[in-house]
Amino acid sequence: MQHDKILQLDAVIHAPSRLAILSILIGVESSTFAYLKEATGTTDGNLSTHLTKLESAGYITIEKMFVGKKPQTNCAITPAGRSAFENYLSQLEQIVKMQRGSDQ
Amino acid sequence: MQHDKILQLDAVIHAPSRLAILSILIGVESSTFAYLKEATGTTDGNLSTHLTKLESAGYITIEKMFVGKKPQTNCAITPAGRSAFENYLSQLEQIVKMQRGSDQ
Secondary structure, three states: OHHHHHHOOOHHHHOHHHHHHHHHHOOOOOEEHHHHHHHHOOOHHHHHHHHHHHHHOOOEEEEEEEEOOEEEEEEEEOHHHHHHHHHHHHHHHHHHHHHHHHOO | OHHHHHHOOOHHHHOHHHHHHHHHHOOOOOEEHHHHHHHHOOOHHHHHHHHHHHHHOOOEEEEEEEEOOEEEEEEEEOHHHHHHHHHHHHHHHHHHHHHHHHOO
């Protein structure tokens, strides 16, 4: 049933900020912390929390490096993250289709 | 851009439990608290919180009545709730389509 599918949605991906982060990372090789912060309009603290959650799930890698003397954090989606994101999109697609179908 | 659309998703509807509740209510005239509790697998307290949030947004009505001597709580989606839910589904649809389109 429709609501079962909804309740099975991957909670790590479903949060809008994390969904936005993954939707950016899936299209690029990697992205800096600064870019993700600007794109998602979050604070440093919130973004860090979201990135750590995605990293803990194995969906992204976070790499800290120096560019010249400036520290830079780079994030990239992993194959597991790509697969989970694809799966999540398919679930959304099914939810929309089922709803459209059952809508009188 | 994709992530802008994601960040604009209606937070009242986006939470899986509330999305599940609305996906049930949109197909029926009204539903009892007991049925919603069973369908969403939530506790009384959690379900109450979600229902109050939906009611505060004007998306559902909550009516307490007696059936014989037994109290019963009935929930129904409002026209505003129906419209917000439709709008949310369209946003999901767009997000999936844009992602599918931009996916290499």
